[in-house]
Amino acid sequence: MSPSSIRSLIHFRNFKSHFTCESQQPTTINMACLALTTFLTSALTLSHFTLGTRATSELPDDDELCGRGLPTIPFNRTALTTIGPYSYDPPAWSPWTHRPYCLEANEEPWCVYTNAASPKGHGISIITTPEIAGSALNILEHPFDQKFFAPEKLYLPRPYKVVDIPGKGKGAIATQKIEKGKAILVDHASIIAAAEYPSDVMREEVQDLLATAVHRLGNPEKVLGLSRKGREGEDEGATEIEDLLLTNSFTVGIQGKEFIALFADLSRLNHDCKPNAFIYFSETTLAMTVWASRDIEPGEEISITYSAAGLLSTERTQTLQNIWGFKWSVPLCFPSNSTTNLLTSHSQCALCTASPEVLKKSDDNRAQIRSYQASIPKLANEEKFHEALQQAEHMFKLVEEEGLTDQMSDMYEYPARLYYQVGNLDKALEYTLKVKREIDGFGVPGKFGQEKLEAMEGIIKRLEMEIKIKKEREAQFGNMNLKGKYGRRMVMGMP
Numbered sequence: 152m153s154p155s156s157i158r159s160l161i162h163f164r165n166f167k168s169h170f171t172c173e174s175q176q177p178t179t180i181n182m183a184c185l186a187l188t189t190f191l192t193s194a195l196t197l198s199h200f201t202l203g204t205r206a207t208s209e210l211p212d213d214d215e216l217c218g219r220g221l222p223t224i225p226f227n228r229t230a231l232t233t234i235g236p237y238s239y240d241p242p243a244w245s246p247w248t249h250r251p252y253c254l255e256a257n258e259e260p261w262c263v264y265t266n267a268a269s270p271k272g273h274g275i276s277i278i279t280t281p282e283i284a285g286s287a288l289n290i291l292e293h294p295f296d297q298k299f300f301a302p303e304k305l306y307l308p309r310p311y312k313v314v315d316i317p318g319k320g321k322g323a324i325a326t327q328k329i330e331k332g333k334a335i336l337v338d339h340a341s342i343i344a345a346a347e348y349p350s351d352v353m354r355e356e357v358q359d360l361l362a363t364a365v366h367r368l369g370n371p372e373k374v375l376g377l378s379r380k381g382r383e384g385e386d387e388g389a390t391e392i393e394d395l396l397l398t399n400s401f402t403v404g405i406q407g408k409e410f411i412a413l414f415a416d417l418s419r420l421n422h423d424c425k426p427n428a429f430i431y432f433s434e435t436t437l438a439m440t441v442w443a444s445r446d447i448e449p450g451e452e453i454s455i456t457y458s459a460a461g462l463l464s465t466e467r468t469q470t471l472q473n474i475w476g477f478k479w480s481v482p483l484c485f486p487s488n489s490t491t492n493l494l495t496s497h498s499q500c501a502l503c504t505a506s507p508e509v510l511k512k513s514d515d516n517r518a519q520i521r522s523y524q525a526s527i528p529k530l531a532n533e534e535k536f537h538e539a540l541q542q543a544e545h546m547f548k549l550v551e552e553e554g555l556t557d558q559m560s561d562m563y564e565y566p567a568r569l570y571y572q573v574g575n576l577d578k579a580l581e582y583t584l585k586v587k588r589e590i591d592g593f594g595v596p597g598k599f600g601q602e603k604l605e606a607m608e609g610i611i612k613r614l615e616m617e618i619k620i621k622k623e624r625e626a627q628f629g630n631m632n633l634k635g636k637y638g639r640r641m642v643m644g645m646p
C-alpha cells in the first residue's frame with residue numbers, strides 16, 4: 152500500500168464549486184485528521200524512521216424491484232444508461248442492494264452504488280466510477296474496525312442527546328461525563344461522492360445521481376431531516392439535497408482521492424474553535440470517529456472544529472461564513488459556574504467570542520505555530536538541529552496553550568527525530584512514545600496502521616536498548632561524550 156493510499160485528509164470544503172464549475176479550492180483542513188497521517192506520510196525531510204448496456208427505458212426500473220421509487224427530477228434522462236455487467240438479476244448486484252445507476256461520461260461511467268442495509272442498517276450510497284466502487288467493497292465486508300469498537304473505548308449507548316441550541320440550530324449535549332481519549336461516536340458515511348465529476352456531466356445529472364443516492368438509503372428520512380443552510384440569494388438552482396450536502400458534508404481522502412462524505416449523526420455536532428472533541432476518518436470502514444479531546448462534563452455541548460487548527464481569527468470567521476453560513480453570535484459564552492441547565496452549562500468561552508486582547512494573543516500563537524511548521528523541517532534539513540529543537544519545544548508550548556494538542560499530535564515526530572540527531576536518547580524515546588501513544592490511542596486503522604504500530608514498537612525497543620548500553624558504558628568508562636557517535640549508529644530503525 153503506497154503512502155498516498157493511507158492518507159485520510161479530511162477537510163470541510165466548499166462543495167459549491169463542483170456545481171458551478173469554479174476551480175476546486177478546498178478552503179479548510181481539519182488538522183485533527185491530519186494528525187498521524189502526516190506522520191505516516193512523513194512530511195519531515197529528516198532521515199526517516201524505517202517504519203516504515205443497455206438502455207434502461209425498455210426495462211423495468213430496478214428501484215421498483217427494490218420497492219423504492221426514484222425521485223422525479225425534471226430533466227432529460229436519456230443520458231442515463233445502465234452499463235456493463237449489471238444485469239436485472241438482483242443477486243448479480245451483490246453487495247449492492249440496488250442495481251447500480253450509471254451515467255455515461257467521457258472516460259468512465261459515473262454510477263450510484265447503494266447497499267441500503269449496511270453498515271448498521273442505515274445504508275450507504277457511493278457515487279463514483281465502477282473501478283473505485285470495486286476497490287471500496289472491502290468496506291462493506293469489514294464494517295467494524297475492532298480497534299475502534301473495543302467496548303472500553305467507545306461509549307454505548309451514545310453519551311449525548313441532540314437538542315435545540317439557541318443560535319445554532321441543533322447540537323449535541325453530553326448526558327454523562329465523557330472521558331478524554333474515549334470515542335463518543337462512530338458514524339458510518341451515508342453518502343460518499345467523488346469530489347471531481349467528469350467535465351461532461353451536467354449539473355442536473357449530478358443532482359439526479361445525488362437524489363438517487365439519498366432516496367435509495369435504508370433510512371433516507373434521517374439524511375433528509377438534516378439541517379439546511381438555505382441558498383437564497385446565492386444559488387437559487389440548488390436542490391434541497393445539494394443544500395443539505397453543502398451544510399453537512401465533509402471531505403475525506405480515500406486511496407488518495409477526494410470524496411464528499413455525509414455522516415448523518417456526526418452532522419449534528421456544531422463548531423467551536425476550541426473544541427472538546429475531534430474527528431478521525433477511517434478509510435477502511437468509511438466511518439468517522441469522534442474522540443473526546445478533554446474530559447466533557449454532563450450538560451456541556453460536544454463540539455468539533457470546522458476549520459484548520461492553524462487559522463487565524465479572521466480566516467476562521469471567513470471560512471465559517473463562506474462554507475457554513477454562520478458568524479459567531481452572542482450568546483455563545485456562558486458563565487462557567489452554570490450547572491443544571493443543559494443549554495447554559497458551557498464550561499469555557501468559545502475563543503471566537505473572546506476579547507480582542509485574547510483573540511490577538513491566540514492569533515499570534517497560531518501564526519507562530521504556522522511559521523514553526525515551515526521553519527523546523529527547513530532547519531533540520533540544514534542540520535541546524537539545536538535551533539530546530541528550540542523551535543519545536545516552543546511550538547509544543549504554544550500548541551498546548553491553544554488547546555490544539557490532539558489536532559497536532561503528529562508533530563511529536565519532529566522532536567523525536569531531532570533529539571535523536573543530537574544524541575539525547577531519553578528525550579527521543581519520550582517523544583517516540585508519544586507518537587506511539589497517538590497511533591495506539593486514536594488508532595490508524597487497518598493493516599497499515601498495525602504495521603506502523605509494530606514498527607514504532609521496534610524503534611522504541613531499540614532506543615531502550617541503546618539507552619541501556621549507553622548507561623552501561625558510562626558506568627564502565629565514566630561519563631564520556633558518547634552522544635551522536637555510538638548511540639546513533641546502534642539504533643538501526645532510526646538512521
Ligand SMILES: C[S@@+](CC[C@H](N)C(=O)[O-])C[C@H]1O[C@@H](n2cnc3c(N)ncnc32)[C@H](O)[C@@H]1O
Pocket residue numbers: 318319320321322377378380398399417418419420421422423474475476477478479480
Ligand atoms: C453540520 S451542521 C451542525 C448541526 C446543526 N446545528 C443542526 O441543526 O443540525 C452545520 C450548521 O450548524 C450551524 N452551526 C454550527 N456551529 C455553529 C456555531 N458555533 N454557531 C452558530 N451556528 C453553528 C450552522 O448553521 C452550520 O451551517
